[in-house]
Structure formats: structure tokens, C-alpha cells
Amino acid sequence: xxxxxxxxxxxxxxxxxxxxxxxxxxxxxxxxxxxxxxxxxxxxxxxxxxxxxxxxxxxxxxxxxxxxxxxxxxxxxxxxxxxxxxxxxxxxxxxxxxxxxxxxxxxxxxxxxxxxxxxxxxxxxxxxxxxxxxxxxxxxxxxxxxxxxxxxxxxxxxxxxxxxxxxxxxxxxxxxxxxxxxxxxxxxxxxxxxxxxxxxx
Amino acid sequence: xxxxxxxxxxxxxxxxxxxxxxxxxxxxxxxxxxxxxxxxxxxxxxxxxxxxxxxxxxxxxxxxxxxxxxxxxxxxxxxxxxxxxxxxxxxxxxxxxxxxxxxxxxxxxxxxxxxxxxxxxxxxxxxxxxxxxxxxxxxxxxxxxxxxxxxxxxxxxxxxxxxxxxxxxxxxxxxxxxxxxxxxxxxxxxxxxxxxxxxxx
DNA sequence: CGGCGCAACCGCAATTTGCAGTAATGCGAT
DNA sequence: ATCGCATTACTGCAAATTGCGGTTGCGCCG
Numbered sequence: 001x002x003x004x005x006x007x008x009x010x011x012x013x014x015x016x017x018x019x020x021x022x023x024x025x026x027x028x029x030x031x032x033x034x035x036x037x038x039x040x041x042x043x044x045x046x047x048x049x050x051x052x053x054x055x056x057x058x059x060x061x062x063x064x065x066x067x068x069x070x071x072x073x074x075x076x077x078x079x080x081x082x083x084x085x086x087x088x089x090x091x092x093x094x095x096x097x098x099x100x101x102x103x104x105x106x107x108x109x110x111x112x113x114x115x116x117x118x119x120x121x122x123x124x125x126x127x128x129x130x131x132x133x134x135x136x137x138x139x140x141x142x143x144x145x146x147x148x149x150x151x152x153x154x155x156x157x158x159x160x161x162x163x164x165x166x167x168x169x170x171x172x173x174x175x176x177x178x179x180x181x182x183x184x185x186x187x188x189x190x191x192x193x194x195x196x197x198x199x200x201x
Numbered sequence: 202x203x204x205x206x207x208x209x210x211x212x213x214x215x216x217x218x219x220x221x222x223x224x225x226x227x228x229x230x231x232x233x234x235x236x237x238x239x240x241x242x243x244x245x246x247x248x249x250x251x252x253x254x255x256x257x258x259x260x261x262x263x264x265x266x267x268x269x270x271x272x273x274x275x276x277x278x279x280x281x282x283x284x285x286x287x288x289x290x291x292x293x294x295x296x297x298x299x300x301x302x303x304x305x306x307x308x309x310x311x312x313x314x315x316x317x318x319x320x321x322x323x324x325x326x327x328x329x330x331x332x333x334x335x336x337x338x339x340x341x342x343x344x345x346x347x348x349x350x351x352x353x354x355x356x357x358x359x360x361x362x363x364x365x366x367x368x369x370x371x372x373x374x375x376x377x378x379x380x381x382x383x384x385x386x387x388x389x390x391x392x393x394x395x396x397x398x399x400x401x402x
Numbered sequence: 403c404g405g406c407g408c409a410a411c412c413g414c415a416a417t418t419t420g421c422a423g424t425a426a427t428g429c430g431a432t
Numbered sequence: 433a434t435c436g437c438a439t440t441a442c443t444g445c446a447a448a449t450t451g452c453g454g455t456t457g458c459g460c461c462g
Contacts (some may be wrong), residue, residue, distance in 0.1 A: 003293035013441050026288035030419055073297030074289055077305050079312045080285040084279045087227035091344045092204035096274030104278050111280045113399035120392045126385060134376045141385045143292045146358045148388050153350040155395060161343050175335050184327060184342045187349050193323045198314035214410050231450060
């Protein structure tokens with residue numbers, strides 16, 4: 001919230017737009033709460049409110065707010081958490097049909113394609129070196145890069161699972177088919193390599 | 202919840218353990234709510250409660266519960282949402298110091314290594330073909346595969362950002378350095394390829 | 403046998419959320 | 433010109449969720 005206000009003073013509605021457009025990629029937030037938060041910040045002295053020519057309340061960050069934002073950036077961050085309901089459905093796929101499994105995988109892939117398309121449209125303006133938003137191009141690019149990697153991982157995974165499960169005729173007690181076995185071996189191998197690499201550093 | 206009970210009847214505490222151990226990867230849940238949900242399921246007739254020899258309430262799924270679970274698997278799934286606070290800190294990194302940025306990237310990499318190690322320990326038993334949990338090995342492996350891919354993406358990304366930002370001496374108005382530019386180009390290129398691929402199918 | 407710690411839970415206040423509603427503005431069709 | 437309808441820009445409220453702290457009982461160590 002303070003981060004958003006640090007970019008420019010905004011009305012509550014503009015904030016909701018901003019969040020829908022960009023923040024949702026890393027921090028999904030119910031719209032309702034976005035209308036209450038700015039008031040809370042005012043109460044804490046971290047933001048104040050000015051009325052602009054259209055008579056709209058426009059919140060802006062105060063000096064205390066900027067300090068609080070900097071403090072927040074200094075503090076240790078909680079680590080990412082993935083709310084992944086399609087994955088949950090795969091975990092319990094043995095309680096449903098093979099079609100259920102394939103449907104959810106297809107939905108994931110369609111979703112990835114849609115998100116990616118949307119994201120591309122948002123990033124393309126940055127390709128012009130003379131765009132208006134260039135002073136934040138570096139952070140925006142880095143963020144987009146992770147989003148793109150995560151979506152890519154999701155897509156690759158869904159594609160592989162589609163393949164692996166293509167010839168299943170039941171979801172239960174499939175156990176370790178050679179393909180699943182290969183998946184498991186690769187996964188453990190990759191994990192070990194990565195952990196080992198980390199220890200070296 | 203129903204999914205967990207479908208595996209075997211469980212006490213509320215066992216459920217919390219189970220969730221901590223495995224479900225957290227796709228569905229992080231505050232412990233508190235796990236104690237209320239089973240009662241709610243009983244109210245809906247989807248679970249019932251038996252008292253075992255230790256005098257503990259043990260919840261088990263009813264037939265209605267299994268039907269509800271199957272219905273749930275048939276319905277369209279909400280798509281994944283990533284609560285990624287480190288990414289949020291990168292998005293607003295220009296309000297803080299270069300050290301703040303590097304600290305959060307380091308923390309992410311450490312976290313990935315830790316999670317991976319934990320996950321490996323959990324998956325290794327499945328390598329034995331004669332393990333006890335083999336009837337769910339296929340779904341568990343598939344789930345672990347996505348988790349591993351997502352963690353891998355996170356790690357690769359953090360490593361690249363560490364590299365790209367290694368010689369920054371400010372976080373503000375860095376704009377498109379050649380390295381960031383290359384990142385942007387690759388990202389857009391990858392995205393276009395993937396979207397095009399999706400249209401072909 | 404007293405103290406300590408941990409496993410296993412639950413009450414409660416405070417916050418958060420979804421949903422439904424509403425007022426204002428634009429805009430195309432009749 | 434004006435009617436209907438969609439979209440923008442919010443807000444109230446009831447219900448659900450959550451964090452925090454507390455409790456009980458058990459085992460183990462000194």
C-alpha cells in the first residue's frame with residue numbers, strides 16, 4: 001500500500017486499478033480491503049489526504065510513511081506462499097476421474113496462456129527506450145521475469161503431466177509407472193544438485 | 202479437508218500435522234481454522250466423528266462426503282495465486298537500498314534450499330518400490346514435481362537478479378542497463394513463443 | 403517428586419471478507 | 433430528448449477468519 005502511494009498520490013479507486021493490473025501478480029488482495037487501508041494509514045500518520053479538483057480524496061505518502069516503507073524493506077521478508085488449488089486437485093486426483101484431472105490441467109494451461117498474453121501487452125511498452133516509465137523499468141522487468149518463469153514452470157509441468165497421464169484409464173493406485181518413476185528420479189536428482197550447489201556458495 | 206479425511210479417519214491434531222507436512226506446499230492454512238473445519242463438515246453431514254480407544258475424536262468422511270469431494274473435483278478450479286512478499290519487495294526495491302535488495306534475494310535462495318532439502322527427505326522413501334504409500338506415489342510425485350519446478354524457478358531467478366544487480370550502487374532510476382534489457386528481451390520472446398505454441402494446440 | 407517443556411486443543415476479540423447495494427456518469431438506441 | 437443499461441466509484445454490514453493467548457495432561461530429567 002505504502003509502496004503504491006510512494007509512486008504518486010492516488011485515489012482509492014486508482015489503487016484498486018493499479019493492484020488489479022500489476023500487484024496481483026505478487027500480492028492478490030480483495031478489493032474491499034483496498035478501500036479501508038488508506039484510511040488506516042492516515043490514522044497512523046503514514047499518509048495524508050488531499051482533495052483534488054474533481055473533489056476526489058487523493059491519498060499521498062507522508063515523510064513518516066516513506067520512513068516506514070524503508071523500514072519495511074529493511075526487515076526480513078516472509079517467504080513466498082503458493083495458493084495452488086489446481087495442484088490440490090491433482091493431489092486428490094485419485095478420488096476423481098481421469099477426465100477431472102485432464103480438465104484441470106487444460107484449465108491451468110489456458111490460464112497461463114491468458115496471463116502471459118496480458119503480461120506481454122503490459123511489458124511491450126518498456127521495449128521503447130524513450131517510454132515514460134523508464135525510471136522503474138529495471139524493477140518492473142525483474143518482477144515480470146519471475147512471473148514469467150513461474151507461469152512457464154506451471155505450463156511445462158501441466159504439459160508433462162498431460163503426457164504422463166495420457167494413457168491412464170483410472171486415477172487410483174496407478175503407482176510408479178516407468179514415466180512417473182522417471183519423473184521422480186529427475187526431480188530428486190535436480191533437487192540434490194541444487195541443494196549441493198547452495199552448500200558450495 | 203475432505204481430501205485429507207478421504208485418506209483415513211483423522212484426529213484434528215493429526216490433520217494439523219498432515220497439513221504442515223504436505224498440504225502447505227499448495228494450500229497454506231492457519232492452524233486455528235483446521236480445528237473448526239471438521240466440526241463444520243459434521244454439521245453438513247460430510248463427515249462423522251468416532252471416539253477411538255485413546256478417547257480422541259476421530260473424524261471420518263461419510264458417503265455424502267465422498268460424493269461432495271467428487272463433485273468438487275468435477276467443478277472448475279480457481280487458478281493459482283502466488284503470495285510473494287519477496288517479489289513485492291523487489292517491485293519497490295527502488296525505495297530502499299541495494300543491500301535490502303540483496304538481502305531479500307539471499308533469503309529467497311536460502312529458503313529454496315531449505316524447502317528443497319525438506320522435500321527431498323519426504324520424497325526419498327518413494328524411491329523404494331516396496332514402500333507402504335505406493336498407491337498414492339503417482340499423485341504425490343506429480344505434486345512434488347511442480348513444487349520442485351516452482352522452487353527451481355525462484356532460485357534461478359534470484360541467482361540471475363543477484364548477478365544483474367551485483368554492480369548497482371543505487372536502486373533508483375537504474376533503468377534499462379544492457380543486462381536488464383537482455384532480460385526483458387528474453388522474457389518477451391519466451392512469452393511470445395509460449396503463447397504461439399498454445400494457439401497451435 | 404517438583405519443575406519444565408511440549409503435545410493437543412479451544413475461547414475470544416479484532417480484523418477481514420464477500421456480497422449486495424447505490425449514486426453518478428456516459429452513451430447508444432428509440 | 434430521454435429511456436435503459438453499462439460502467440465507475442465506492443460503502444455498509446453480517447458472517448467468517450485469524451492471531452494470540454491460555455489451558456490441560458503427559459512424560460522426562462534432575
